[in-house]
Amino acid sequence: MPRGMHKSRTLRRVYRKAPGGAVKLHYRTRKPKGASCGSCGTTLKGVPRERPKKMMNMPKTAKRPERPFGGVLCSKCMRSHFKSEARKVSVNV
Amino acid sequence: MFEVGRLAVKIAGRDAGKVCVIVDVLEGNRVLVDGETRRKKVNPKHLEPLGQLVKLSKGASHDDVKKALKPLDIETQDTKPKSAAERPKKQKVNKKELAKDDPKAKKESKKEAKKETKKEEKASKESKSKK
Structure with a gap:
């Protein structure tokens, strides 16, 4: 029987293979929501979904794509942003 | 639209938002670009053309691009290869x-x-x- 605390769904369940081949149930803390784009709201790619403590120990380059607005805007929104910016400039010229 | 000497803004990748000049039009839907960005081959889908043209010969060198962009206050990025640091020699152990x-x-x-x-x-x- 699982422990009482493991019967509620506060902890997520992870199946792990033991060295002997048996599949065991592990209980882990739940992950936070994935990072999302600031303008369209889709989940960002290249941004890991981890607990703050794990994120703290990760290098900066592992936490976001290496481009302007990396980790803030999705690539589509970033492109459209720079496109509109360029068109403003070209109109002024 | 993408001819030699056309000013453009890069809109994708780590050089996004930087101004560059088209130096050469290559085969296979590629364009050679130099300027604030590093000199590199680029898909024109990743460029947004600006209304300006600069006098440049096809395949102009980086120095020519530098001269052409100086009056426009566009700083070019020098991408000369770094001189390799000397390797520490293995010392014989006494x-x-x-x-x-x-x-x-x-x-x-x-x-x-x-x-x-x-x-x-x-x-x-x-x-x-x-x-």
């Missing part, structure tokens, strides 16, 4: 000198000395027995 400093090495040297003395004793015994 075991005798190490033995002076390292306590571990000292022990080993003592062991070796013991072995040698034993060998000598054996040899001396053998020689005595022969006599």
Whole structure:
């Protein structure tokens, strides 16, 4: 029987293979929501979904794509942003 | 639209938002670009053309691009290869000198000395027995 605390769904369940081949149930803390784009709201790619403590120990380059607005805007929104910016400039010229 | 000398803004990748000039139009839907960005081949889908043209010859060198962009206050990025740093040479290890400093090495040297003395004793015994 699982422990009482493991019967509620506060902890997520992870199946792990033991060295002997048996599949065991592990209980882990739940992950936070994935990072999302600031303008369209889709989940960002290249941004890991981890607990703050794990994120703290990760290098900066592992936490976001290496481009302007990396980790803030999705690539589509970033492109459209720079496109509109360029068109403003070209109109002024 | 993408001819040599056309000013454009890069809108994708790590050079996004930087101004560049088209230096050459290559085969296979590619364009050579130089300027604030590094000099590189680019898909024109990743460029947004600006209304300006700069006088440039096809395949102009980086220095020419630099000169052409100076009056427009566009700083070019110099991408010269770094001179490789000198490799640290492997130094030969002098075991005798190490033995002076390292306590571990000292022990080993003592062991070796013991072995040698034993060998000598054996040899001396053998020689005595022969006599």
